[in-house]
Amino acid sequence: MSLDTRPPRQAPVRKVATARERDEERGLPSRSLLVALVLACVALMVVDASSGDDSPVAPVRRLAGEVLGPAQAGVSNLINPILGIPDALHTNGDLRDQIRDLEKANQDLERQANGATYNQHRLEEWDRLAAQANSTGYFLAPAHVVGNGSAQSFSNTVTIDAGTDAGLRPDMTVLNGDGLVGRIISVSSHTSTVLLIIDARSTVGGRIGDTMENGMVEGRGGLSDDEPLDLELIDHTIIPQKGQPVVTRGSEGGAPYVAGVPIGEVSKVYEELRLGTYRAVLEPYVDFTSLYAVGVVVPTGGPGVIEPGAFE
Amino acid sequence: MRGTSRLVAALITIFAALLLQVTVFPHFAWDGVVPDLVLLTVVGAALVTDPRYATLLGFSAGLLLDIAPPADHVAGRWALSLMVVGYVVGRLAHDHQSASARPSYPLMLVTGAAGAFIGSSVFAITGLLLRDPAVGFGEQLQVVVAAVAYDVLVALVVVPVTVWAFSREPGPRPAQVTPRAPRRAPA
Numbered sequence: 001m002s003l004d005t006r007p008p009r010q011a012p013v014r015k016v017a018t019a020r021e022r023d024e025e026r027g028l029p030s031r032s033l034l035v036a037l038v039l040a041c042v043a044l045m046v047v048d049a050s051s052g053d054d055s056p057v058a059p060v061r062r063l064a065g066e067v068l069g070p071a072q073a074g075v076s077n078l079i080n081p082i083l084g085i086p087d088a089l090h091t092n093g094d095l096r097d098q099i100r101d102l103e104k105a106n107q108d109l110e111r112q113a114n115g116a117t118y119n120q121h122r123l124e125e126w127d128r129l130a131a132q133a134n135s136t137g138y139f140l141a142p143a144h145v146v147g148n149g150s151a152q153s154f155s156n157t158v159t160i161d162a163g164t165d166a167g168l169r170p171d172m173t174v175l176n177g178d179g180l181v182g183r184i185i186s187v188s189s190h191t192s193t194v195l196l197i198i199d200a201r202s203t204v205g206g207r208i209g210d211t212m213e214n215g216m217v218e219g220r221g222g223l224s225d226d227e228p229l230d231l232e233l234i235d236h237t238i239i240p241q242k243g244q245p246v247v248t249r250g251s252e253g254g255a256p257y258v259a260g261v262p263i264g265e266v267s268k269v270y271e272e273l274r275l276g277t278y279r280a281v282l283e284p285y286v287d288f289t290s291l292y293a294v295g296v297v298v299p300t301g302g303p304g305v306i307e308p309g310a311f312e
Numbered sequence: 313m314r315g316t317s318r319l320v321a322a323l324i325t326i327f328a329a330l331l332l333q334v335t336v337f338p339h340f341a342w343d344g345v346v347p348d349l350v351l352l353t354v355v356g357a358a359l360v361t362d363p364r365y366a367t368l369l370g371f372s373a374g375l376l377l378d379i380a381p382p383a384d385h386v387a388g389r390w391a392l393s394l395m396v397v398g399y400v401v402g403r404l405a406h407d408h409q410s411a412s413a414r415p416s417y418p419l420m421l422v423t424g425a426a427g428a429f430i431g432s433s434v435f436a437i438t439g440l441l442l443r444d445p446a447v448g449f450g451e452q453l454q455v456v457v458a459a460v461a462y463d464v465l466v467a468l469v470v471v472p473v474t475v476w477a478f479s480r481e482p483g484p485r486p487a488q489v490t491p492r493a494p495r496r497a498p499a
Binding site for chain 1 (some may be wrong): 362374
């Protein structure tokens with residue numbers, strides 16, 4: 001008789017996997033892993049958000065920058081020429097259109113640039129004209145110089161764009177921001193003709209500002225002349241000094257010249273040996289070659305008239 | 313595909329996606345919105361690997377996105393978003409897909425869109441909670457919608473490429489449920 005030492009045959013035990021084992025077998029993450037990951041994310045956010053500038057994430061970011069920065073730069077360098085290809089491809093028509101647009105833009109800008117300085121100068125002139133009205137205390141009717149008489153006519157006259165419609169009459173004083181320009185000799189309804197003080201026919205009663213000595217300021221004619229104005233003092237014994245300012249003396253009734261408008265300053269003094277008098281050459285304050293904005297002294301205010309103190 | 317080769321595939325795809333996302337696609341940005349390549353990569357990987365791996369991959373890819381150079385937001389936001397994306401997509405794919413079949417093309421698109429929506433939304437919501445960039449809800453919604461639209465467009469290419477990269481090796485996929493051996497009836 002022999003013993004049967006084999007283990008008793010029994011039905012195989014049916015192994016039932018736990019839920020966790022089943023999940024792992026199927027490749028599902030365990031619940032604890034999910035919770036851990038979510039908590040890790042939340043903790044990271046809280047730490048980073050609450051610690052501000054000295055966050056522990058900052059050094060990690062810097063490290064990542066050290067590693068990934070060059071890689072990004074490399075890829076960028078690599079990719080940029082490729083991305084640039086569409087920009088380099090153009091049809092002829094495209095290029096023509098582009099040139100036309102750019103030329104147009106260029107023209108516009110040039111026009112603006114040219115006009116900018118011109119407009120600035122105009123503004124300055126008006127400003128100074130207003131200042132002149134303030135300092136002399138006269139009502140000024142503004143006007144533009146619109147025409148210059150030719151040198152061939154041997155007269156120095158200009159046309160301004162204000163006439164009887166603005167209340168102008170002959171024998172009114174014309175000045176600009178720098179000083180005396182001349183007087184009106186004839187008017188039409190919309191324009192007037194101004195005789196400049198440098199014209200040979202012009203004689204202005206003037207006086208030296210500091211000594212109140214009277215004299216006559218006479219034009220010599222010609223815009224390009226070095227010595228446009230002469231001053232002859234009535235008192236022959238007085239010698240004008242260089243640099244002395246000369247203003248208008250003023251005529252009776254303010255016509256043709258009102259008083260106190262600066263004319264110019266003494267630049268040279270000559271002694272007339274034969275007559276025993278002194279002749280002074282005046283350098284006018286006004287630049288007669290670039291007249292633009294002028295004001296005409298009018299007796300009263302009116303529409304468009306610059307009143308003294310209006311632009312202070 | 314298991315172990316080392318899968319890790320290598322993950323590293324390569326994630327880094328490539330990150331570099332493309334921050335260097336190349338800004339040139340094609342649409343109102344500043346750039347497709348989330350890293351997110352789509354996670355979606356693609358989740359379709360062909362197991363959910364646990366997809367979750368971990370999403371977490372690490374998000375962490376990388378959080379600390380990679382142009383990032384300035386609170387760290388951990390992308391990690392959370394991509395982790396959620398990896399888990400949800402992996403779980404769905406795992407539960408509703410026949411084991412051996414390669415995911416069909418429309419399925420890739422749909423999961424890409426869903427993943428993009430989930431990821432962008434989670435990111436935006438964490439931003440709202442943390443007041444990270446103090447942007448209003450309406451603007452965030454606009455950005456999320458634009459991002460999802462762009463992502464779907466890019467998912468046409470990116471998800472299949474990722475799926476291919478993660479399932480190159482022939483043979484049984486690790487995600488599949490191995491059928492139990494037929495029970496032997498008790499004697």
